[in-house]
Amino acid sequence: xxxxxxxxxxxxxxxxxxxxxxxxxxxxxxxxxxxxxxxxxxxxxxxxxxxxxxxxxxxxxxxxxxxxxxxxxxxxxxxxxxxxxxxxxxxxxxxxxxxxxxxxxxxxxxxxxx
Amino acid sequence: xxxxxxxxxxxxxxxxxxxxxxxxxxxxxxxxxxxxxxxxxxxxxxxxxxxxxxxxxxxxxxxxxxxxxxxxxxxxxxxxxxxxxxxxxxxxxxxxxxxxxxxxxxxxxxxxxx
Numbered sequence: 001x002x003x004x005x006x007x008x009x010x011x012x013x014x015x016x017x018x019x020x021x022x023x024x025x026x027x028x029x030x031x032x033x034x035x036x037x038x039x040x041x042x043x044x045x046x047x048x049x050x051x052x053x054x055x056x057x058x059x060x061x062x063x064x065x066x067x068x069x070x071x072x073x074x075x076x077x078x079x080x081x082x083x084x085x086x087x088x089x090x091x092x093x094x095x096x097x098x099x100x101x102x103x104x105x106x107x108x109x110x111x112x113x114x
Numbered sequence: 115x116x117x118x119x120x121x122x123x124x125x126x127x128x129x130x131x132x133x134x135x136x137x138x139x140x141x142x143x144x145x146x147x148x149x150x151x152x153x154x155x156x157x158x159x160x161x162x163x164x165x166x167x168x169x170x171x172x173x174x175x176x177x178x179x180x181x182x183x184x185x186x187x188x189x190x191x192x193x194x195x196x197x198x199x200x201x202x203x204x205x206x207x208x209x210x211x212x213x214x215x216x217x218x219x220x221x222x223x224x225x226x227x228x
Contacts, residue, residue, distance in 0.1 A: 008186070008201060008202055008203070008204075008207075009201075010193055010195060010199045010200065010201045011199070011200060011201075012196070012198040012199050012200070013176060013198040013199075013200060014197075014198040015198070029174070029200070030174050030202065030225070032148075032149075032172075032227050033148075034146075034147070034148035034149065034227070035146075035148065035149055035225075035227060037174060037225060058146075060143070060144050060151060062127060062223070064178065072122070079124055081124060082126070083128075084126040084127040084128040084129070085124045085125070085126050085127075086124065086125060086126070086127060086143070087122060087123075087124045087125075088122055088144070089122070090122075093122075109176070109223075111144070111149075111151060111225065113146050113148070113149060
């Protein structure tokens with residue numbers, strides 16, 4: 001089993017957040033044969049207009065700081081995510097990030113699995 | 115693939131927390147063939163004196179609210195967990211919860227995997 005970033009030394013999800021981010025930051029916290037756990041930090045970014053995420057893996061994702069709006073294909077209403085909100089996104093369920101808060105960092109924890 | 119609690123309706127990790135808890139509360143948020151994601155709520159509980167957790171699965175766990183002290187077998191010092199702190203506990207690595215905050219609920223998110 002391949003493991004990335006596995007440590008018995010406690011680390012903090014909200015530390016080591018860069019002051020400024022041109023792009024969203026994706027970091028793998030744990031990688032096993034069947035799942036990947038990652039931290040995502042957004043800073044006002046959104047998915048490019050007209051583009052969608054179309055993922056091969058299922059995703060369980062929680063927003064822990066900041067705020068964001070998610071749009072799912074076929075829906076008209078953007079879902080606003082507040083701290084603590086989590087959602088399950090089945091593989092190939094197309095979605096996009098309409099907005100993330102510009103005034104502060106948005107911190108996500110995402111579990112991708114097959 | 116068996117899935118438990120999988121919903122595309124956003125839910126909040128910090129909601130539906132009972133006012134009083136005699137025992138720790140364990141709730142499965144997601145169950146797949148290879149991993150289980152669970153919410154744990156503690157309210158001053160600790161592992162019984164002299165007892166240890168000895169788990170068949172690996173565990174990645176993050177404390178998101180409250181505070182707790184973890185002790186690993188063979189170590190003298192209790193590791194204090196603050197909000198955002200996460201740690202990886204290999205299967206069969208014996209450990210115990212020495213304390214959790216009594217004045218507020220402690221909320222954990224734990225990923226168990228093989």
